[in-house]
Amino acid sequence: MSKSVVDIQQAFKQLRLAETAEGLPELLRQAEQVSWTYLEFLEELTTLELRRREEKSIEKRLAWARFPYHKPLHMFQLEEQTAITERQMKQLQEFQWLEQSYNLILLGPPGAGKTLLAVGLGIEAIQGGFQVYFITMGELIQLLKTEEFTHRSQIQLKRLRASDLIIIDDVMYMALDQREATLFFQLVHQLYEQSSLILTSNRSPEEWTELVDNQGMMTAILDRLLHRVEVIHMNNESHRLKHQQKIFNE
Structure with a gap:
């Protein structure tokens, strides 16, 4: 029995892959539009999770740093x-x-x-x-x-x-x-x-x-x-x- 996208998102959340769960619907749309292979889809999925985890990690470390202002x-x-x-x-x-x-x-x-x-x-x-x-x-x-x-x-x-x-x-x-x-x-x-x-x-x-x-x-x-x-x-x-x-x- 096939599962819905919502069910799969919930499974990703249980696996602590929250970023993948959130981005799954958009990735599925892109996969259909450009006909990704299974390998390409998995690559995009893992890249999304890693990139967003790193972005959140940077945001957290910036907050912990307590800079008086944010000037690159x-x-x-x-x-x-x-x-x-x-x-x-x-x-x-x-x-x-x-x-x-x-x-x-x-x-x-x-x-x-x-x-x-x-x-x-x-x-x-x-x-x-x-x-x-x-x-x-x-x-x-x-x-x-x-x-x-x-x-x-x-x-x-x-x-x-x-x-x-x-x-x-x-x-x-x-x-x-x-x-x-x-x-x-x-x-x-x-x-x-x-x-x-x-x-x-x-x-x-x-x-x-x-x-x-x-x-x-x-x-x-x-x-x-x-x-x-x-x-x-x-x-x-x-x-x-x-x-x-x-x-x-x-």
């Missing part, structure tokens, strides 16, 4: 700055540095495009199959200080520690007390050679030690951060000022 890497105007060459950008996009647990430190004044570049690389990393987590330094310190007794902090830090790439924005924009520095050191130690970091800051690493009471602790942090690292100095004109939107016409 092509929005970073490479030709408007001198910090990175086109060849170097291509190297970054190949993500061998991420597979080898290298870090990136993006330095420069506010508006230089540090966060824009970091987010763009993060989005491309997700599309390449990596798990990414974005957080500001202030938010990170707050999560670390409340991890022991706040369920939300525990969940967020669990996702952070499981990520292949962690982007920490505005690193060392303010001083850390002894406890905060200790918590930050413990996190960096946990991530050392397990995950890659992209750090953005308007202060050079040499200045970071001035913002921590315990300079020995900061030295230990820097020792791990700078072991495998590429430092990019983005001292070009403010990207936000250059592309500002005005009320009045010139």
